[in-house]
Amino acid sequence: MTHNMAYSVIIKFLLLALSVCTYSCRLHKPLSAVSGYVNAKQDFTLWPDAGHIPVCWEAFDKPSFAPILSLSEDGLPKAYSVSVGALNAADVRYKFASAEDPSCEGVDGYVSLESSSLVVELGELDAVTLCLEGRNADFVERLKFELRVSDFSLGVDGKGATRIFPPTDESRKVVETKVVAEFARAGLHLTGWQKCEDSSSGIRIKVGYEGLDRTQAIGRMLDGIPSGMYLNWGKSCGKDVSAEQCMTNTALHEMGHAVGLLHEMNRPDHDECKKDQTEGKGEAKALLLGPYDSKSMMSYCRDRNVEVLSDGDVAVLSDYYSKPIATLFGSGAAMSSADDAYFLVGGQGIAAYRMLVTTDARECLVESTYGISQPVSQILTLDLSSLPRSVRVHLCVLGQGAAGEWQPIRSYSSATWMRSEVL
Known part of the structure; x- marks a missing residue:
């Protein structure tokens, strides 16, 4: 036989x-599974009104920075202008990491940033570490940024493409516009997007420049949790991915968790993507819907320059809610x-x-x-x-x-x- x-x-x-x-x-x-597509407990996961899922931005309480790198105007080889955008900082100071203080933890050596930009000549170096210190009435925040020549692709206009998304209202609007449009394809309407109040319900988004992107729960279990979604706008998704593509791609992935989706690569019914598998939240009680989707925004193996949900993501979300x-x-x-x-x-x-x-x-x-x-x-x-x-x-x-x-x-x-x- x-x-x-x-x-x-x-x-x-x-x-x-x-x-x-x-x-x-x-x-x-x-049913226990190592992964899945959606949380099996719909009554705990589905937002009650798909036509109105509230979203708000939490304020930058600590000083936040975004260095933006470009070719220096004088055209010197390996000389770059660094424009520093800062929020909630009354005083901004900087220094460069040294052999004595490679991690920027020392308090000495900082000088005031007189303007919003400075010129950095790399000389024979391929990278420098810029240390920034911001102060306001309540916080002193110190962060470091590794500025690598290899992380920046120079376009035909001679300008460098930053890998760090600036902490501005314009940046928030870019993310909001694309995320709203994509989830609307599945019949989910993300509304509000104003500054969070103490009593704000819904999905509360916190932006920072260190740590891992994350959501603290799945679906409507996220309702009203302070900093329920955290987005790191200081990371790089690779030299061929722009900052806007990287931040939008990440926001779509995390918003997928916020409306009930789990990590696609952790499904037990495929062997295609085994990259950086994590069990994640809720995946021990997951429900598989539809076939495995290699293009899902919820997979760690997705293309990071893609700014749209896959057709499979849209279909499953639409059916899951309706x-x-x-x-x-x-x-x-x-x-x-x-x-x-x-x-x-x-x-x-x-x-x-x-x-x-x-x-x-x-x-x-x-x-x-x-x-x-x-x-x-x-x-x-x-x-x-x-x-x-x-x-x-x-x-x-x-x-x-x-x-x-x-x-x-x-x-x-x-x-x-x-x-x-x-x-």
Whole structure:
């Protein structure tokens, strides 16, 4: 018997083995997966009004800087003008890191920045470290910036392209305009974008120039959390990516988390992207919707010069917020070495479902491969005892809402695992 014939027999056996039992079969818990597309708990994740998801900017409380590098006007080789933009700083001073103080931590050696720019002659050096100190009535902030010639690409006009996004209202408007337009494609309307007040609800965005970009929660669990989203505008996405592209790309990724999306590269149903995998928040209780999307804005392997959501991102967000979406609860073989697995299908307003068990995930996009409609009160029991341990199994489900509308097949819900004795 060939492998394909063997797999066909296995799948037919599994379909015949699906049976009904009572709620006493197994203690039910959210399906565990190492990653996913969306948070499985829609009632905790979905913003209640997709037409009005409030967003606000938190103030720069500490001094913030943005050095902007360009060729010096006198045309000297390897001589650059550094224009320093600063917010919330009554006094700005600077120095260059030295062998005695390579990390800029020393308080000595700073001189006042008399104007907003200075000329830096690199000489034989390929990089210098600029130390900036800003003071206001409440804070003293010291930051360092590595100015590398290799980080700046010179255009035909002889101007350098900065890799640092300046801390200005104009920069905020650039990000706002592009983020609003992209999520509107999925029917999500991000509104407000004014200065946050102490009582402001919604997604509160904090901008800084150090640390990692992050969101503190997923979806509407982020509602009203101070600095719930943090964006680092002082980083580089690579020498071929402009500061505007880098900041917009990052903002789209973090806003994806803010409306319910998780890290695409952490899905267990692919081997394409294994770059910098992190478990992330909520991904232990994730729900896979639709097929793996290699172009998703939620992947660490995405192109950093892209300023649009992928078609897959738009489709899943649109369906997640407006269509019936089945969720899966149970114990998968990926969690244990048991010979069986139990699943309960649920979801907001889901009354019935159709399902498919297959070793070929492509079949999950073919509607005719799904079985007949079943009520959600019935528990699926999968007998795994005859399943080879080296075969990946996909359980794909389409949910039906109370009004009779079916979940779009492009956003089918799924669980996937390999039967293994190793936890």
